[in-house]
Amino acid sequence: MTTPAGSGRGFGSVSWWGLSPALDLQAESPPVDPDSQADTVHRTPELDVLLLGSVDGRHLLRTLSRAKLWPRRRFNFFVLENNLEAVARHMLIFSLALEEPEKMGLQERSETFLEVWGNALLRPPVAAFVRAQADLLAHLVPEPDRLEEQLPWLSLRALKFRERDALEAVFRFWAGCEKGPEAFPMNRLWDSRLRHYLGSRYDARRGVSDWDLRMKLHDRGAQVIHPQEFRRWRDTGVAFELRDSSAYHVPNRTLASGRLLSYRGERVAARGYWGDIATGPFVAFGIEADDESLLRTSNGQPVKTAGEITQHNVTELLREVAAWGRARATRGDPEEQQHAEGSPEPGTAAAPTPESFTIHFLPLNSAQTLHHKSCYNGRFQLLYVACGMVHLLIPELGACVAPGGNLIVELARYLVDLRQEQLQGFNTRVGELAQAAGFAPQTGARPSEIFARFCKSQESALGNTVPAVEPGTPPLDVLAQPLEASSPALEGLTQPLQGGTPHCEPCQLPSEAPGTLWLTRGWGVSSPGPGQHPDGSSKASCVHPSVCPSIFPVLCPSPGLGEKGPGVVDRGSQKPDSWVSKWTRDGFLSVID
16 A cells, blocks of 8 residues: 555565676685586586576676686576566576677677666567567477577476466567557556655655665765666666667566456456666666776766666676677587697686586475475585575575585665665674574675675584564565565466456555556457547456466556555545446456446
């Protein structure tokens, strides 16, 4: 429910980008043990990393781009997310990063990456690329052999069959199985989310964004974020404007996600935008740089904006990762090439190959059960936990880390909704959870206000217990929502609406997940105008559950009808019989007035 001051939850329930700079995971992992047994297939030492909530793959790309600085090592990245849309974005981003240079140049790849990753609206050429790539991935997901042949760096074998089916449905939606701009009206979704977040401060949103930027983000170390680019993102969702502003008008469907909402006492699925609207995608690549000249100031002002730094960093990152694409074309075995060219001296860098890494996606709700499988128990040398997944840092998860392994926890420093005392409380709670999971602070670790670093104790962590993080424990209630609260149950998403004529009571958003329901123009229902009834009132539209079996929309009055916030209608202002619900002959659920 919206309060006069707004919901105060701009973080959202789904993360699309990280709230910390990209890390080189090899630099954060323990050194290679010379006595350890190397991989029997590739005859090289392995690094097994488990990442919870990495969401955008920035740490993986950073690690791969800097692999040449380290001795040869094979990477096994195990990624666990709380929603399948994040898994799909991982696959799309990596397929873009590993695209053949002959098919897409470096600058085009960099610009496409930035727009798909951080913009709510896309240019038509970028939207066409997303549709084509999503169509390809939708055909590869159901065919494991073909997937392994074309994308040897990807493994979906750990996913359940129903999760693979839902993942395919996500790609089908991205590919445009639901036509028309109303399939995902991002402009209205963003504005409704912003209205709900700000409440009565909406008319002063320019002042609110300036306050959040200068008094919070700048004070916490993100001085390079320019007020103009931050304000533009807050208003429109476009963070990286690489062309004229009029070129960005196609909704970015990769930012759509599904949720289960309460509808007449039942849980029904809806699609909308429930991501970040407070901090923005500037932190991941835009506030740090290897080239220190990008961070210099003149007359107390940064000479480069966060958008310019992000574009430079992403371009250099993709330049390094392009080695994987060239090596993939040759399909050469790195060990045979090494013997053919002569054995290099110990410690010299080796060029990475497609066989140098594999990304394994784990089932959504598997964090508590990984230790039951012998292949995961005590396997990982490094565990990374995002700030939105801290509630999963439990002793059972700690059992998956090898003795002497490291733990990296992302802190909530750049979450603008948290006050300083809440940040301190969050940091304290992270230390308690890490200690209960069998970790101790790293000795000699460089101090950081962005990451907390720990090392696995030699004794087992399963003997220690700690109460689970309750949803009401501040400030973790804002960050670490349980998976069932932040991710719709898959069974509910894959089932069509049942029954013939459901009661047509306006949907209300649960208080813990302020979001926006969206409407689409209905097929088979005549309409005198776009969303208008002959009497001038708003007309909710109809949807077909079979169009996208994974996540389909449920109808709700359009924002602005009531006084309870977006998607919520004041029942007192509506006549009891003013809403009629029916199934059309094509199977669409329609709600009209």
